[in-house]
Amino acid sequence: MNRSLGAAEHLLWRLSQTRPVNAVLCASLTGPLSTEWLRDALDAIQRRHALLAVRIRTDGEGRPYFDSEAVAPIPLRCLPRRDEAHWVYEVEEALTRPFAPEEGPLLRATLLQGVEAHELLLTFDHAIGDGMSAALLLRDLLRELSQPGTCQGLPPPVACEELLPPGLGRPPRAHLRVLPDGAPSVAAVPGSAVRLLTRDLSAEDTARLVEVSRHERTSVHGALCAAFLLALVDEAGSRDAVGLRVMSPVNLREHLSPPVTEAFVPCFARQLTRHRLSSTSPFWEVARDVKQQLQRDTGGHGKFAHLLEVKDFLATAPDAPGLQAFVKDVMGSELTVTNLGRWGHAEQYGALRLRRLHVTVSGLAPLIVGVTTVGGRLSLCSRFLESALPVQRALRIQWGAWERLQSALQLTSTQRAL
Template sequence: MIANRKLGRVEQAMETLNRCAKTWNVITISRIKGPLSEEVVRQALDLIQHRHPRLNSRIVGSLNSLRFQTEGTAKISLRVVNKLDNWQWQEVVHEELNEEIDSSKNLLRAVLVHILSEDHVSYLITTVHHGVSDALSCVRLHSEILEYCHKIVSGEVMNPVASLDALPPIEELLPKWTKSFSGRISGVFLFLRLGFQKIWNRPETLGFEKYAPLAKRTCGMVHRQLDPELTQQLVNRCRQENTTVQSALCAALLFTVARKIAKGKRKDVRVSCLSYFDLRKRLEPAITDEHMGVLASSILGFHTIHTNTSFWELARDVKQHLEAVTKHNDIFKMILMSKDFIKFFLAVPNEVSATVSVSNIGKVNIPNVYGAFELEEISYLGSNSLYAGVFATNASTFQGKMLLNFVFSLPSISQDTMETLVNNVVSCIIEVCDFNVVFTPIHK
């Protein structure tokens, strides 16, 4: 299927990051139990490349004239790696985080990691260009790959896989008012308003332990899991406190950073939080989960943590802000201005964009059994070396267990510092889920 067209503004922004910020991709990791072979995965990748128009595309042209082009697209590459121990999949993810995609060839690559110390355990790791995918797209894609793997090993004769219709740029799917002159002006006003709020609130951040120019930055990762019991405790406590898991995760990261900034002193700490939203059901027409694309937006919120602010008070404050911005359509305005925001941070790489960033896709609603294959875990993360000094996490919940992938730009935050911060976040979550423990504010 030929699906050539110009890139939309968001897609252009993502390709600009891909070319100028080393990596800006979505990496998805599945732990799979079952006899998964290179041959079977190879066939499944060929099928999904045929099914999804953007995976059968490449990006050509200069930054001011970018186009998707089907002709000349290379097959999705598949690398096979053998690792002895279970934790070593993280080594492969670290490599993928720091390996850019050659978008002139294709927009996805895959790695199959066999764990030699366990019987029939593998990790499937995909790296997808952020201009054609978001986290929900990639999680759904892994489910589709495993379904094809099941059909292949079962000997099911598959007719040629039908290609999905190619989506237009997300800007064309936004509400009609965004396409008017006043809609474009409202986007500019949002850009100016956030700039003013940042100057007025002066949010504190982790800053730079060590500054490096963009070309010398790399992306690091710390992985953690909350067992099903703790995950359920968090969900239950959020309901009782009239807030959401997203807001609680934001509060946990914000409190952790605020405690580090306060260093035990009694002081108020001003912070900012970047949260992400799925737009699929808000578009016109609504987009189903089977389609891939950049179908998400984000918004920045500003908060002050006082010396007596409780954890759940902050979580409710975050929730109220997120509800307010969705009612005022700021998430659509962010899409309109995304290219301008990225140009700004590329031009000023020493600017810290936010105190914390939280992307949470919530409960992953895909099957866990695909014939001979069992999906035991699935998580994701966005590679990032541009946004230095930001404490960021990517969360998903599957089979009752929450998986958290924290990403950061090295050397602005060191690996040791990040490990400590992540451990403190987990401790914070445990603390606030225990009804018998009184949460200690930031002057701990």
């Protein structure tokens, strides 16, 4: 494989030159799993997905391109599983350990091996994939583990913008750059330590969240954004309204021409919603506002506006300060919520079963909440930058979001019963 990086890939590669921009998927599994089986399965999926066997080089003019010549196998690290929380510490370390893009490959695997329970971590440079890529990769890996030889090679994926629908206009630049009054400054902090906090909802609570969100004319994503936004407002302790931004990754795969259904490749756009909130802002109004802004801004061809904005910007060959200013202006947020939705594949693969799934990224926001749902149970994985949110503050925000969500669900259920 030898092609230039697309706009989204190029931007993520530039950002990773100052700090790691890694994504991690952690799958909790039960059943027999040996390192030999996993090694063979990793080799198979590396043959299937071309971007798992590349390095990033630059040409004579400094333009990056993918190159697959003589790239090594996917590294596999195996450790004895200590306890249920062991994976959290390994994910924290994986988020901050950089790749060597000029060497490749840009994915590594870690197995925390127990007697019957295991955690499998798949860490990759964000420049080669996104959350949906990781889900497809895990599905392929589990299939290969249960039925060796089922993985078939795919054509090398093209850059996302090569598949945009015809007739797109230019992005509404002025609209993209409108920020709420008084929005705090957001900047990446090189070398910031990252920490994780996790929380799982029961199947009953997850079903109730889905039901009530529909009743309130919003979405689960909107409700989760509202919970964390209001927890951030509570933590700020301001008597005045606070301007906050949420970044929501938007999956573009089904909107491309042709749709991208199987490839491991980044196919997403970043969409900001902007809110002015106080501690008394009604929960479900905030949740509806999130959904309505996302629907408004991603309707029709609007979902491609950010990608076109990035493409136009990179065409100016920006220097490092210009890149940081662009990221702060167009992508900066106090909160990111990345929601993979329901696991849409099998949970049982031979004797191996997927119990739970967590996703997170290094990212730029002080707080990033990864959301997945497996077996009807929703899992939250909150990644925070310790320099921006010390542990005690992060714990209060996580607990506050949980309390806001539970209160909203209980109050709405009571009102409906009356």
